[in-house]
Amino acid sequence: MSTVDKTLKLLGYLKTTSPELGLSQFTRLSGEDKASTHRRLTELTRAGFLEQDPVTRAYRLGAALTRLALTREQSFxxxxxxxxxxxxxxxxxxxxxxxxxxxxxxxxxxxxxxxxxxxxxxxxxxxxxxxxxxxxxxxxxxxxxxxxxxxxxxxxxxxxxxxxxxxxxxxxxxxxxxxxxxxxxxxxxxxxxxxxxxxxxxxxxxxxxxxxxxxxxxxxxxxxxxxxxxxxxxxxxxxxxxxxxxxxxxxxxxxxxxxxxxx
Amino acid sequence: MSTVDKTLKLLGYLKTTSPELGLSQFTRLSGEDKASTHRRLTELTRAGFLEQDPVTRAYRLGAALTRLALTREQSFxxxxxxxxxxxxxxxxxxxxxxxxxxxxxxxxxxxxxxxxxxxxxxxxxxxxxxxxxxxxxxxxxxxxxxxxxxxxxxxxxxxxxxxxxxxxxxxxxxxxxxxxxxxxxxxxxxxxxxxxxxxxxxxxxxxxxxxxxxxxxxxxxxxxxxxxxxxxxxxxxxxxxxxxxxxxxxxxxxxxxxxxxxx
DNA sequence: CCTGATGGTTCAAATAATGGACCTTGTGGT
DNA sequence: ACCACAAGGTCCATTATTTGAACCATCAGG
Missing domain, CATH: 3.30.450.40 (GAF domain)
Structure with a gap:
């Protein structure tokens, strides 16, 4: 499985029932180690696919998704x-x-x-x-x-x-x-x-x-x-x-x- | 720049003014080689972030984006x-x-x-x-x-x-x-x-x-x-x-x- | 003042990404 | 009918990036 696959998979763990997750939770869900998970979360955050609560440090889905979904819907x-x-x-x-x-x-x-x-x-x-x-x-x-x-x-x-x-x-x-x-x-x-x-x-x-x-x-x-x-x-x-x-x-x-x- | 960054960047080239792009166009826009670009597009397609027109082979934004944006909006x-x-x-x-x-x-x-x-x-x-x-x-x-x-x-x-x-x-x-x-x-x-x-x-x-x-x-x-x-x-x-x-x-x-x- | 949980960082070792060369198909020109 | 070119796509030895055990810092409860 490619690095990109593993990274994008992280987004899938965020559901309406669990809209925010911390580093440890992502680590457990993905079954990978903490350091790699952290780097991936950071990359997704940089790209706007996630955003991090400055207080709780939890990650949630980011604004880039809304923007891309809007583009998609406008085009098709x-x-x-x-x-x-x-x-x-x-x-x-x-x-x-x-x-x-x-x-x-x-x-x-x-x-x-x-x-x-x-x-x-x-x-x-x-x-x-x-x-x-x-x-x-x-x-x-x-x-x-x-x-x-x-x-x-x-x-x-x-x-x-x-x-x-x-x-x-x-x-x-x-x-x-x-x-x-x-x-x-x-x-x-x-x-x-x-x-x-x-x-x-x-x-x-x-x-x-x-x-x-x-x-x-x-x-x-x-x-x-x-x-x-x-x-x-x-x-x-x-x-x-x-x-x-x-x-x-x-x-x-x-x-x-x-x-x-x-x- | 990480592999994930370079991959996610591809999504950004799809605008309402150019909602579909082919492999060569992505290659030119990203300034990378064709083989790597193709692999990245394939990965994004597998993950549902892109979809490929079966006839023209052009890539457009995929259904996963809509789904994630909906989740985000439902949660927050x-x-x-x-x-x-x-x-x-x-x-x-x-x-x-x-x-x-x-x-x-x-x-x-x-x-x-x-x-x-x-x-x-x-x-x-x-x-x-x-x-x-x-x-x-x-x-x-x-x-x-x-x-x-x-x-x-x-x-x-x-x-x-x-x-x-x-x-x-x-x-x-x-x-x-x-x-x-x-x-x-x-x-x-x-x-x-x-x-x-x-x-x-x-x-x-x-x-x-x-x-x-x-x-x-x-x-x-x-x-x-x-x-x-x-x-x-x-x-x-x-x-x-x-x-x-x-x-x-x-x-x-x-x-x-x-x-x-x-x- | 321990204990165990959290988030985050480091760096040598291991693995996955890279990209030049190549193949195939379709199109436009002569 | 033929060639030239550009398109999408594939191969695989080389190379660069990812990996993850060990680490540190902080906080909450006992």
Missing amino acids: PRAEHARRVLERLYDSVRETVHVSVIQGTDGLSTLAHIDDHSHGNRVYIEPADLLPFHATASGIVTLAFAVKPFRDTVLARRFDRLTSETEIDPAVLALHLEDARRSGFGRSEGAYEPDVFSVAAPLFASDGTCIGAIATAMPKARFTEMSENRILSAVAKAASDLTSYWGGEPPGTLKATWDSMIV | PRAEHARRVLERLYDSVRETVHVSVIQGTDGLSTLAHIDDHSHGNRVYIEPADLLPFHATASGIVTLAFAVKPFRDTVLARRFDRLTSETEIDPAVLALHLEDARRSGFGRSEGAYEPDVFSVAAPLFASDGTCIGAIATAMPKARFTEMSENRILSAVAKAASDLTSYWGGEPPGTLKATWDSMIV
């Missing part, structure tokens, strides 16, 4: 497109909706989301968390339509059991992927968070590769057979819209499926 | 606070307003801004650009209140002449800093962009160090003596509010100046 306003499509989808389903894109082989990163505010019992999105491929509707459907080498790399991992419903057997997961490829949708029934049902459709780039998914998530109780068709249709339309907004192209068979579902 | 919602204060300031002055924070020794990075939409002739903010210390009201006032070692480091640089009004002589700049320290405000009269007048007040962290500035910018024609006091008072109030929102503490003398100006 994908999040803005996503938000527009999500608004329409939310109007249809009145449940929490989100768009997430592949972030390396570890999972999906959420680009935009709308939290439901029309029900008392609703599903919250933590936009800073990576969504694992094996335990979420978005992850399953993204993996199902991803290119084979990528899928194989991900499936070679060992998966974590997050709830009692999480499937971690690669053979069974392969069946789920097969199912998603046939139907065009990924499903999760409490595999990521207990009692949360979710459906997702894949999003494609201009070269036809799958780059992420659009999904809706709700409490199990509200996902009835009656509502299912309406939800699938709305999600299919959103996926189709966003894919073409982004200049993407779905595989021919899926395009046919989507068109037949959109009323 | 400084931009949200800034936006709230900017809204009030905008209501008072009806001109473009922005909050920028120190980003290394190169300049200030804009955290939040509101573009004026009440005049035909207005000033636009390019939030992804770094504001130079010597040619902007925000830069001058931030430097004026910054700790001495930092100020000396910045003043040791050679400055670029951006317009016919840009002051680049360190001795004269030192006088401007002195003036800003006395009055509590930085000014720029067309030194960054021709015809754009700007006033800025400093922002402080909890340890009393200056971390950035809040400013308003307008066409020269609208900055009259009559409006000046109203503007200074509004900017002072905004700086005072945002500093305390962020848990910061202005120096005693400045606090007195601000309090006397706020009606």
Whole structure:
């Protein structure tokens, strides 16, 4: 693993649940020695990727990230497109909706989301968390339509059991992927968070590769057979819209499926 | 310069004006050899800090940046606070307003801004650009209140002449800093962009160090003596509010100046 | 006034980065 | 059809940077 990899990895230890960490904590998390960790933290701080509290000496994420993320969004306003499509989808389903894109082989990163505010019992999105491929509707459907080498790399991992419903057997997961490829949708029934049902459709780039998914998530109780068709249709339309907004192209068979579902 | 520095520097070449660059362009910009540049780009891509267009092979900023920036903002919602204060300031002055924070020794990075939409002739903010210390009201006032070692480091640089009004002589700049320290405000009269007048007040962290500035910018024609006091008072109030929102503490003398100006 | 935790620094040894040369593909010119 | 050039990308002996055990300073609790 390169020096740069090891350095950038440090940034990943900062979560919303632990937004500041000290030198010793980084050292323990990374399993490296203190001197190297310290030099890396100093380099990241110099570059503006971290900032250090002058009193506690703890490190937190820095302003350069905000600046670069702004530049990215100004150049390629994908999040803005996503938000527009999500608004329409939310109007249809009145449940929490989100768009997430592949972030390396570890999972999906959420680009935009709308939290439901029309029900008392609703599903919250933590936009800073990576969504694992094996335990979420978005992850399953993204993996199902991803290119084979990528899928194989991900499936070679060992998966974590997050709830009692999480499937971690690669053979069974392969069946789920097969199912998603046939139907065009990924499903999760409490595999990521207990009692949360979710459906997702894949999003494609201009070269036809799958780059992420659009999904809706709700409490199990509200996902009835009656509502299912309406939800699938709305999600299919959103996926189709966003894919073409982004200049993407779905595989021919899926395009046919989507068109037949959109009323 | 460390390997990590050289690698992270590559990200800086991606601007809104050049959101995608190829290997050769990065190589020329960095002045390094092609093989090393390529390895660095690959590492950044693996980490999600860049993504590569599968067709053109050009590199652009990646999804990891969005994710980290979101985490940062969730943990320390400084931009949200800034936006709230900017809204009030905008209501008072009806001109473009922005909050920028120190980003290394190169300049200030804009955290939040509101573009004026009440005049035909207005000033636009390019939030992804770094504001130079010597040619902007925000830069001058931030430097004026910054700790001495930092100020000396910045003043040791050679400055670029951006317009016919840009002051680049360190001795004269030192006088401007002195003036800003006395009055509590930085000014720029067309030194960054021709015809754009700007006033800025400093922002402080909890340890009393200056971390950035809040400013308003307008066409020269609208900055009259009559409006000046109203503007200074509004900017002072905004700086005072945002500093305390962020848990910061202005120096005693400045606090007195601000309090006397706020009606 | 110990003890163990924190943040930070040093420098010889070990490892990873470097970059000139090379390969391949695509484009524009004649 | 052919050549010249620039693009993206790779190889590997040389070289420079990273590494990490041992170190120091400070603080909090017992």
